[in-house]
Amino acid sequence: MGRPAMLTVDDDQAVSRAVARDLRRRYGQDYQVVRASAGADALDALRELKLRGGRVAVMLADYRMPQMNGVEFLEQAMDLFPHARRALLTAYADTDAAIQAINVVDVDHYLLKPWDPPEEKLYPVVDAMLESWQAAGDRDVDEVKVVGHRWSAPSYKIRDFLARNLVPYRWFAADEPEGRRLLDAAGAGPEAIPLVVTPDGQALAAPTSAEVAGVVGLSTAPVRDFYDLVIIGGGPAGLGAAVYGASEGLRTVLVERRAIGGQAGQSSRIENYLGFPDGVSGAQLTERARRQAGKFEAEVLTTRDVVALETRGPARVVRFNDGGELSAHSVIIATGVSYRPLVAPGVTKLTGCGVYYGSAATEGPACAGTDVYIVGGANSAGQAALFFSRYARSVTLLVRGDSLERSMSYYLIQQLAAVENIVVRTRCSVVEAHGDGHLETITVRDSKEGTTSTLPCGHLFVFIGAEPHTEWLDGAVCRDSRGFVRTGPDLLVDGQRPPGWDRDRDPFYLESSVPGVFAAGDVRANSVKRVASAVGEGAMAVTLVHKYLETG
Known part of the structure; x- marks a missing residue:
């Protein structure tokens, strides 16, 4: 050529x-x-x-x-x-x-x-x-085809899964000619939606994310039973640990239940990360980190949900929801946090049908000419507002607090103020979502004015709170009242080590109440909730893993 x-x-x-x-x-x-x-x-x-x-x-x-x-x-x-x-x-x-x-x-x-x-x-x-x-490569990529309905939560889930895992795909509406042709060719009826067709012609009717992962080239099965290091969670902390662990010779496997990148991977633009003065999207940062981990031969498994952590002598064992398990000398918990559900009538029913958690970048073009509402006042909400303002007629940021200054970086506040079609409303909250099959309107309470109004809305993006979802660690490691994993000095009460601690030393800084099990990033109690600090903790945790392997 x-x-x-x-x-x-x-x-x-x-x-x-x-x-x-x-x-x-x-x-x-x-x-x-x-x-x-x-x-x-x-x-x-x-x-x-x-x-x-x-x-x-x-x-x-x-x-x-x-x-x-x-x-x-x-x-x-x-x-x-x-x-x-x-x-x-x-x-x-x-x-x-x-x-x-x-x-x-x-x-x-x-x-x-x-x-x-x-x-x-x-x-x-x-x-x-x-x-x-x-x-x-600069070549046409064999694309996965997805046939589904525009306002379908299962269809959105598959599209979001592929997009977040950087798998190229082409979307076809089931009620349009090409979508109907694909359904007919697969001999599939409405119950098959969403239909996923692989480049080699294999058709999957209403598949799970794990089934899709298995046919699009994502690794789901480990190549060995025992590792030096198992990392649970594929966000910035987990990816940082995978790069440093594998590059320093540890047999390393990273396990992620949804998509590599975590919350950071959903960010449309990260502008305060060291070394990227012009900003970098979460997807770009994730892909570079994934390739870097692969370069050092770290294994990355997707759609594997860890449900338990056990200690068996010197081994640390993680169990999956399908009954499988992995053993290792050490474990790093880097599962991050998830956005807290918006509790209001109608929201659960319309999730994936106009109500979304995170930036849901796949929905950007669909927002063209519409009024978009974003709930939240932290950096992720501000970045999403800037992203969707490129498509939407208007973007309204609904903030429960009195201002953005306490929760959002200064540079983002300045950028929001400079965009004409972005409006910030403080002391406002969504109290109900309405729609027949998809979101049509929302009811907003303005506590500052003491008023309630119902507004047209086709897209609502939620960025509120942070929950660690560490229920699977019940009885395994010490956590605080909100579920975040306690580590290092936070485990010492009146100078006493945690119950069951069997080492003649205090826990290392990022070590949990179980020797050899560490926590890094947002899932750790009292951590700094920033991408850079999560990456740093992932790297630091690997250093402490080495120390643990050397000294016990």
Whole structure:
């Protein structure tokens, strides 16, 4: 197919020649460098490449260009080569504008001009983009097909499961021609919905998430019975522990019951994570961490629900809901937290049919031209408001408290204030949800005004509270009154070690009341509920695992 292309577009001829020269110097042997001086010319070049069956690995676009700026160009270029990695070229004075523009297009990086020396400021960024492109490949991906109903909770559950596990799929409504054709071809009736069709033609009628995982290439079965380290939970803490554990030679397996990434994986944009000045989506961060763990040969199992933890001599054993089990020298509990259910009449019935927990990014396009309501006042709610504001006519943030300042980062509050179609209503709560088959209206109580009103609403996204869901640890490890796992100093009462502690030492900082069982991230009592701290605790827990294995 010939060499893949690297395309650069800049209306400043001197800059255009310079970036093309630097790219050819480093990558010219393996890639053809295509240069354009305007967005329209670059699109013409891309269309010609498309017709010739060419591939595009990287696109670099100047932020400020007449007629068509870099963001507008990349939006259109993505339709032609969606797998190409993308970067904006920007002057220092435009940095803030470029960072904000990156929220509009899923850009991988931005580069400051000038980038001299390229060995320090250009090539490392391009190397990272090429590595990402090579890992994903620039080819048509065999897609899973999903046939279902728009307002169906089971259909939404399957779509959300595939999206959160980064499995490409194509959605077909059951009442549209292609959806009916797929149902007919499978010999399936309405009871088969949702219908999942694999690239090799296998049809699954109303499958469970575990059944889908088994046919789309997700690992669900361990390759051995005994490990050095079992990690329960695939959020930032679990992924951090998997990377560090496997990279340091421990036989490591990570077990996740739903989707890798946890709550962070659902975030549309994380902007305060160290090393990503232009922000990173939860899905991107998750995929990079998953690939990094795989690079060090950590096993990752999905749709495996751990229901019990036992001690059998020196072994720590986790049992699954299907009766299977895994044994290891040590365990890290990193199950995070889940959003607390919204308790109001009608909500449970309409969950998955207009009421959603978390950002539910798959619903973004469906929100076009509608009024969206978001319940919650923390960072996750603010990030979701910014994401859905790109689609919805209006986004209203319903906050129970008096203001956002106590619960949301300053930078997010400033961004929300700058978006015209986002409204923040404080001291408000949803007291009822209404709809026949799908959400149609909500009743909102405004305690500040002392009023109650029923408002049209097709999409309600809930981001309230945090529950650890650690009931499966009953009788196994010490937890606080809310269910969070106590560790280290929190286990010592009046200087006394926890009941049943059989070591001649105090528990290590992240160690639970069972020696060799550690907790990291949001599930741990008194932890800092931030992505960066969760990753750090995952890494720290591995260090303490080594210490435990060495000293007991």
